[in-house]
Amino acid sequence: MAVQSDSFHLLNDTRALFLKHLGALLQDCGELSAPAIQAIQNGAGAYFDEMASTNRRGTFAEEASGLTSSRITLVGEEDLELGIRLDNMSARLFESTGGSLWRTHLRFVTLLRRPDLPKSANPIGPKGIAQGLTTMFDAAGAATIDKKLELLDRIEACLLEGLPALYAEINEFLERKGVDAAPPSIIGTQDGPASVEAPAAPTNAFLALQQRLLAGLPGAAEIPPVQAGGGAAASLLNQATLERLVERLNELDRRGAFEQKFAPTQTGGGMIPALFTPNGDIASPPKVLKSAQLGIPTTANEGLAIDTLAMIFEAIFANPAVPDALKAVISSLQITLLKVAMKDSSLFVDAQHPARLVVDRMGQAILGLPIDVPARHPICARLFEIATRLRGDSSADKSAFETALSDLDTLLAERNASFAAATTPYLPLINQLDRNDEAALRVRQALEKFIESSPPPAIRDFLEQTWSRLLRTAWLEAGEHGAEWLEGLAVVDDLLWTIQPKADPDERKTLARRLPEILKRLRAGMARIGLSAEAEAAFLDTCFELQTRALRATPATTPETPAADLFPSGVSTPAGTPISGKLQVEQRILATLDFADYRPTPSRALPVKVGDWLEFPLADGSQAMARLCHISPASRRALLINPETGLALAVHPAILERQLREGEARLSPLYAFSFRGFKWTSKRSCCWGVAVSSAPISSTVCRSAASKSRSRHVAANAPRHSSCSRASPCRKLTSAAKRRWPNWFAATMP
Structure with a gap:
């Protein structure tokens, strides 16, 4: 390991460079005061020193050895929640900075002469930054947990953007100083046990299912593994048997043996079937064809293909998120897909196989339709037509599915065009929301200049909660050069002047002369925004008391300030509770999920894109599904629309990002429909979409x-x-x- 001879000084230089860049990054965020940044640097520096000076960190079992109750400390619920959020933030930072952080880790292995240095013990890693944040929050003392978590979210967004560049700078610094990157092969790990005998997982989930099924059969050791493209050459059955099997399948298909007798579930028959069926029998689920029913040996490749598809069909039919209409369409294609699997084994390994894509597209085409959508719905009728044409093609080759795929793409293009047409009328309303955001930002920036002079709390509250409404209205009507906007700012300036101590007799005379006119303008503004008489009288009484002190040249009393002002001064951030509302233009209504006051747009982009289908909660607690049709370029506000349910919702990006992060909102399970959403689990045979996960x-x-x-x-x-x-x-x-x-x-x- 090549390293500069004086590693002690090099470590100190690296530490200083890291803390300097970290401080600059946090300062650029604009979310923290200087004492707060210093507290984070102190905590991160302490972590750096600990990691650099420790010869070896034991495993959890070693560290827990001898642990007794006297060494266990109970933590409060808020401290626990903050710790969990910091741990999760560290995990996300590890993921987003993997490459650049790993390169610095290899150089620290050389610099510290620690081949056993775990990745999680990198002296400049996210855990050190999390420790710095803990130090800062401990120093913040009485700050509420909600305020801490809101601040943590904003800091994390800055770190996600800036840390890769910071780590790249540290890596270049160490490289210039002659610290070589250690070969990855010599590095040990304590991050977790590794199994050297575990076989590599197949890269294709569909093939993995087939292989897993094969491994579970008696006598599987003598059966050759299924390979891509094996076709008839890999078959255990002779050609005559295969021809008879295909003919039997064709006969079953002609008789419609596996067509589902679809009945809409929104009728009373779905609730009390005995009243609506001739014999009082409950409708049976769709049939699934298995190898045993066809007399095919289970261990034959053809039997495996049949049973593999049967497992997938069973998972589809058992999934309550899949509408009955789609189940009926797919049920009618069982035999057609089975013939494809027997003729073309690339179905099991080719994710772009037309047959697989056809089922995927069918799942996409029905997104947004209610779970009880009737078969006569235009989209369902189109799917049945496409499935009927596929069944009528006796060859069941790729060309037939490519034709069906083209038809489905046309259907999806038509739906996309309809969504584009449905989106257009709502764009002016989105622009109106964005303009409200811009007005709130301009008001916030204007008021911050006055609040920097530290007015009394009553005046500050009045400016933030009451006068800001007047300024916002004035900005929306005429902009920053409008007479009412300029007058509103002038009133604030004059009001603050009236409460400043007046030691000079001439100043006191000027105050006595100007005060009635200033109060008149103040009352006019309060009347414009509809302030109640009680609130107006209470505020004017406060002003009278402060102005009396000013005439007597008595300074206003100021509240005690905390020892360490860790959070930035300026206009206070609103609590952040989302509120529901609506905008209406003529007969068009746009529901909104937003904040009561201005909230900055998150610095990172949303983890979803236009065209995605999302499931999310509504204000009444119910779940809804809608398509993300538009993301505002100005505010990144998301427009979600579902014409089938009449829903049109505009969501602030900070709210949607939090819902996605915390699992309240998610991509629709049907969006990952069919083979793409197919996964193995260790306890169950398989799942579809995200119903069950490994x-x-x-x-x-x-x-x-x-x-x-x-x-x-x-x-x-x-x-x-x-x-x-x-x-x-x-x-x-x-x-x-x-x-x-x-x-x-x-x-x-x-």
Whole structure:
């Protein structure tokens, strides 16, 4: 390992450079005062020193050895929640800075002569920054948890943007100083146990299912593995048997043996079937064709193909999120898809196979339709027509599916065009919301200049909560050069002048002469915004008291300030509780989910794009599905529309980003429909979409449940969070996961 001889001085130089750049990054964010940035630098510096001076960090088992109750400290709920949020932030920063951070890690391995240095112990890594934030929040003292979490979200956005460049600068510095990157092969790990015998996971989920099914059969060791493109050459059945099998499948298809007798579920028959069916029988679910029904050996490749598709069809038909109409369409294509699988085994390995894409497109085409959509709906009717044409093509080759795929693309293009047409009328309303945001920002900037003079709390509250409304209206009507805007600012300036101590006799005379005219202009402004008489009288009484002090040259009393002002001065940030509203122009109504006051747009882009279908909560607690049709270039406000339900909703980007982050909103499960959404689990055969997952507890749910329940971590028989560093699982998080993944817990929990 090549390294500069004086590594002690080089470590100090690296530490100083890191803290300098970190401070500059935080300063550029504009969210923190100088004492706050210094506190973060102190905490990050302490972490750097600890990591650089420690010869080896033990594993969790080693560190926990000998742990007794006297060494365990209980933490409050708010401290626990803040710790969880910091842990999750560290995990996201690790992910977003992986490449640049890893390069610095390899150089620290050389500089510290620590081949066993874990990735999580990088002296300049996100954990050190999290420790710095903890130091800052400890110094903040009485600040509320909500204020801390809001500030943490804004700081994280800045770090996500700036840390890659910071780490690249540190890497270049170490390279210039002659610190070589250690070969990755010599680096040990303590981040977790590694299995050297675990086979590599197949890269194709569909092929993985087939191989998993094969591995579970008796005598599987003697069966050759399924390979891509094997076709008839890999078959265990002779050609004559295959021809008879295909003919039998054709006969079943002609008889419509696997067509689902679709009945709309929105009728009373879905609730009391005995009153609406001839024999009182409940309608049976769609049939699924399996190898045993056709007399095909289960261990033959053809039998595996049949049973693999059967598992997928069963998962589709059992998924309550899939409308019955779509189940009926796919059910009618079972035999057609089965013939494709037997003729062309690339279906199992080619993610772009036309047959797979056809089912994917069908799932996309029905997005946004209600779960009980009738078969006569125009989109459903088109899907049935396409499926009928596919079944009528006896060849069942790629060309037939390519034709169907073209028809489906045309259908999707027509839907996209209809959404574009539905979006256009709402764009003026979105522009109106953006203009309101701009007005609020201009008012905020104008008032900050007055608030910098530290007026009494009553005056400050009046400016932020009352006079700001007048200024916003004036800006919207005539802009910053309008007479009413300029008059509103002049009144504020004169008001603040009237409460300043007047030691000179001439100043006192001027105040006595001008005061009636200033108060008259002040009353006119309060009348314009409709301030109640009681509120107006109370504020004028306060002004009278302050102006009397000014005439007597007595300074106004100021409240005590905290020892360390960690949060920036200026116009205070609103509490941040989303509120529902609506804008209406003629007969068109746009629902809104926004903040009561101005809230800056998050610095990072939304993790969704135009065209995505989202499920999200409404104000009444119900769930809705809509298409993201527009993202405002000015504010990144999202416009969600679903003509089928009459929903049109504009969401502030900070609210939507939080909902997505905490799992309250998500991409629709049907958006990842069919083969693309197909995953293995360790306890169940398979899942479709996101109904069951191989990792049911995610960091998203961790953040959501933590922020809502602020619960303590306790020992429980439950899965652990992948990004949570706590040794104990969380009982309330398990409850949240049970609601989201009931099938997984039903199969795995006692």
